[in-house]
Amino acid sequence: MRSFADVQELVSSQITEKCWQQQDFSGCDLQGIELKELNLSGANFRGANLNCANLSGSILTDTDLSEADLTQANLSHADLSYANLCGSYLWRSQCSYSNFWGASLCGSDFTEADLSYAQLIEASLIEAKLIRANLQEASLCGAILLEADLTEANLNGADLTWTNLTKANLLNANLWETKIIYSKLRDTMMPEGTIYKPDIIIIN
Template sequence: MERIRRQLRSSRTARTSGSSSTETRSDYWERGTAIAGIFSVLLVGVGLILTNDFNLSQLAQQQKVAQEQQDLALKGQRADRFVRAVDQLGQEEDDKLSVRLGGIYALEALMKEFPADENMVIEVLCAFVRSHAPWTDDPAIPPATPDVRAAMTVLGRRPDPDNHIALDFSNTTLLGLKRFNLPGANFRGVDLSVSNFTDSVLPRADLRNTDLTNSYFNRVDLRGADMEGVVLDSAELQAANLSGANLRNVDFTGADLKGADLSGADLTGARASSLTTAQLACTKVDAATRLPAGVEPPAAGAWQQKNCAVDTD
């Protein structure tokens, strides 16, 4: 009987041990399968990342090549446009005025579109002015030709005056620029001596440190102009509208201000000692006009007197 019990217990133990072993093998298999799945997902993820990086690198390279090709094409177009514009300027025949004007305004367009070309355009247009308005002692100076006036207009409204080479009008005669219309013109620091801007419209012009020696600015609208440091040696400004203008440190030696409107203008500064009371005798001033020490303002309404009448030619 006891032997039978031992056999039963042995049988139950064997069955329990077998079942536990089977369960353990099954658990190991499930864990291994899960780990393998995770590892497979990681491999796929790494592959996707590497593929994406490669694609991005290829795309960036393609974009770089495309940009370089585009830049090269743009440079070629700029060069072609510049050459064509300069070629138009060189058409000297009398019936080619419209062609020359087209070249001038084509250069202006290039200067505005491509700031790096500004100095080059300025040099070309200044050379054009010098060659078409050369210095002469002949007192009978004809009006400036339309193409010279156009070149001066473009130069006077150049887009970045503070960051370019100086305008060079050396050995020129700019006596034919009457009725020049360019509000806000910028000719700062330029030699405009022996020039004639009579009856021109130049309000808010920047003429700081400009040389206007022996120039003619009669009846010119210079309201609010910045003329600090200008040389007006023997210049004529009869009936010029200088109201609100900055005339500090101006050299007024021999300047003719007969009939000029100096309302609200500032004429003070170190070099303003060259201004005399006699020069202001026929000018219009008001309470806002600032005069140098020792210079007396004109009598009220003196500029309207008969002896202060200005020439109308």
């Protein structure tokens, strides 16, 4: 397992982007590390400590970040399409304008995270925690939010077209100008505290 110093040496040596791909950082303590605007596609960060790390603008496609600690990490403008973040901790992380297209986010914790303008199209967010998360203008078209917790989340202007919100919790969520078209809302907890029973709702 690589140490923080080992990884920092790789950064300072300015190795080619190709060398970063498929690298194994699983279980590493990388708290506060600078990995900005790097190509880390296919890398393994499973269980790594990336608390307060800066990964803004980096390419993290197909990267394994499952069970990683990304608390207060900066992932803004990063490409995490098809990445695995299942069981990861992203409490108060900065993810604005990030691309999570097709990513696996099952059981991930985005409590109070900034996901404004993020692309979460077709992402799997089963049982994810998005409590008080900022999802303003985010796109969640086709995303699976089965049993996800969106309590007090800001979904102002977000696009939830064809989203599966079965048994999701939207209690006290902000749905102002939110697009919820052809979305599944079976047994969904609505903002006012009622349980929605019909299978499909169309809101223009």
